[in-house]
Amino acid sequence: MATKTARVETITGSSHMPDDTEAAAGSGEPGASPRRVRIPVASVRADAPQFQIAAKNPRRAEIVAGSGFLMAAVGFAGFGAAYWQNYSNFWLAITFSVGFGGLGYGMVIWGKYLMPRGPFSESRHSLAPTQAQREVFIEDFASRGKVAVERRGFLVKALGLASGILGVVLAFPFIRSLGPLPGKTLRQTAWRRGSYLVDITGRRIKTGDLEVGGFTTVFPPDDIGGAYSQTMLIRVDTPPASGYLTPPPQFAKQRATWAPQGYIAFSKVCTHAGCPVGLYQELTKKMLCPCHQSLFDVTDAAIPIFGPAPRPLPQLPLYIDDDGYFRAQDGYDEPVGPGYWERGND
Numbered sequence: 001m002a003t004k005t006a007r008v009e010t011i012t013g014s015s016h017m018p019d020d021t022e023a024a025a026g027s028g029e030p031g032a033s034p035r036r037v038r039i040p041v042a043s044v045r046a047d048a049p050q051f052q053i054a055a056k057n058p059r060r061a062e063i064v065a066g067s068g069f070l071m072a073a074v075g076f077a078g079f080g081a082a083y084w085q086n087y088s089n090f091w092l093a094i095t096f097s098v099g100f101g102g103l104g105y106g107m108v109i110w111g112k113y114l115m116p117r118g119p120f121s122e123s124r125h126s127l128a129p130t131q132a133q134r135e136v137f138i139e140d141f142a143s144r145g146k147v148a149v150e151r152r153g154f155l156v157k158a159l160g161l162a163s164g165i166l167g168v169v170l171a172f173p174f175i176r177s178l179g180p181l182p183g184k185t186l187r188q189t190a191w192r193r194g195s196y197l198v199d200i201t202g203r204r205i206k207t208g209d210l211e212v213g214g215f216t217t218v219f220p221p222d223d224i225g226g227a228y229s230q231t232m233l234i235r236v237d238t239p240p241a242s243g244y245l246t247p248p249p250q251f252a253k254q255r256a257t258w259a260p261q262g263y264i265a266f267s268k269v270c271t272h273a274g275c276p277v278g279l280y281q282e283l284t285k286k287m288l289c290p291c292h293q294s295l296f297d298v299t300d301a302a303i304p305i306f307g308p309a310p311r312p313l314p315q316l317p318l319y320i321d322d323d324g325y326f327r328a329q330d331g332y333d334e335p336v337g338p339g340y341w342e343r344g345n346d
């Protein structure tokens with residue numbers, strides 16, 4: 001049990017407990033006499049055994065506790081790295097356990113061996129201290145802080161390091177749960193400059209493969225069957241003397257050479273809700289989306305003339321190489337499919 005020393009602080013005067021008058025005198029209340037009183041204060045001296053730390057070798061205990069914190073720092077950092085690299089739950093559990101194990105170990109060692117070992121007990125007494133008792137207590141408290149509760153800079157820094165890393169690492173799941181960054185995938189398809197137009201079997205398409213009014217679905221060779229790359233190639237007409245289908249006036253300059261030999265290609269991904277625009281009416285030269293009946297005018301840059309689609313189908317610029325194969329001049333110049341971002345051609 002506690003070793004409690006009855007420390008009698010000599011303020012002045014008698015040796016009995018203060019009555020109300022004396023307390024008032026000690027508290028400096030208006031009208032109180034300046035007579036000082038003798039107040040017994042139960043206290044523990046700073047050199048009492050309770051205030052000694054338990055460690056026989058404090059330096060060694062400090063190193064051991066610091067090792068725990070450093071181990072925690074390594075564990076938490078390892079957890080962050082494992083999470084970032086998508087390691088298995090096994091490694092997440094191991095590193096997290098090492099982190100918290102080290103943290104707990106360090107705190108236990110610190111508390112058990114480097115703090116006043118106590119125990120401290122005090123018999124119940126009046127909870128309201130007099131002014132004089134307060135002063136004695138403050139004096140005692142201040143003196144204790146200088147003796148046993150030492151500042152331990154190394155431990156504080158090591159604990160701060162472990163806690164700091166833990167704080168950063170705990171933010172990882174929130175960041176990761178947002179999913180991978182989309183990069184350019186929202187704006188680009190697999191079509192690139194020079195991509196061959198191939199059908200679903202991988203066969204390259206060349207001039208003469210389609211009759212006038214014919215159409216087929218084409219892909220770039222490295223994304224055959226790709227949902228975002230699917231493109232409708234249509235042989236709209238015999239070419240005019242220029243060799244190219246004439247674009248509408250607003251695209252006269254940009255798209256002058258995009259539709260060689262009467263062939264033209266548009267994205268099949270409907271700009272309404274993303275269904276494949278898989279139907280083509282030869283007589284009216286319109287593409288039809290079967291989902292909600294959006295109708296796109298092939299001779300007018302695939303502008304929607306009916307239905308809920310809000311914008312034209314993107315056009316793939318074509319050219320014919322020396323061997324007669326269709327190839328892409330470049331990728332689509334705008335994102336395909338339904339859009340939620342601002343578009344230049346709206």
Ligand code: FES
Pocket residue numbers: 270271272273274275289290291292293294307308309
């Ligand atoms: S998805 Fe094409 S019209 Fe709705």
